Amino acid sequence: MLYTCGMGPLLQVSEDERRRLREIARSADAGWVERERVEMVLLAAEGWSAPRIGVHLSRSAATVRRVLRAYVQKGPEALFPALPGRKPDVxxxxxxxAALQSILALPRAWTATQLARAIEAHGVHLGPRQVRRYLGSMGAGWRRTQLTLEHKQDARSVSAARQALFRLKKSPRREGAVVLLG
Known part of the structure; x- marks a missing residue:
């Protein structure tokens, strides 16, 4: 019950609720915001007015009323500040x-920009940066591609070239050989 006329207690709190509020305030996880809000509720239950609580805690009376109103509507969950931003769209x-998994199943290497363009076929419009975030959350790894032409080389030509290069190498010096400088 919340009174706004200034007569009687602003809030009726049972003994079990008081115990629960004190547990919240003493919890190691509770921050200063939660502790301050618990104190607002407990002081209101003791009969303090919203302006008096505001002066005591260096907050405005409107802030105190907002916290008390939220507590009456939602209970102890209202004492914890809501996380900023929208709720995740699971x-x-x-x-x-799933769309990224199907694209990554193809046997080729992708850049984030290419993946962003490819996923548009599934009706999803993302930028390369957001694609990288999704890949990270999926646990997908990536690395810099290796510049190589091995996939385009003819094995016989490579073998012939290696033999020709081997013949052109300098022969190792023999020990004890005289080297003439000059």
Whole structure:
């Protein structure tokens, strides 16, 4: 029950609720925001007015009323600040990861830009940076491609070239041989 006329306690809190609030305030996980909000609720239950609580905690009366109203509506969960930003869209993330898995199953090397273009065929519009984030969350690894022409070389030509280069190498010096400088 929340009174706004200034007569009687602002909030009725049972003994079990008080115990629970004190546990929240003493918890190692609780930050200063949670402790301050618990104190607002407990002081209101003791009969303090919102302006008096605000002066005591160096907060505005409107802030105190907002916290108390949220506590009445949501209970102890209202004492913890909400995380910033939107809630994660899990179905969309799963769809994007499935699309990336199907593209990555193809036998070729991809850059993030190429993956961003390829995933557009699935109706997903992402930039290369966001593609890299999805790849990281999927545990996919990547590395710099190795510059090589081995896949385009003829084995017989390579063998002949190696033999020709071997014949052109300098022969190792024999021990005890006289070297004339000059």
């Amino acid at each position: 179905p969309h993330r799963q769809f994007v990861e």
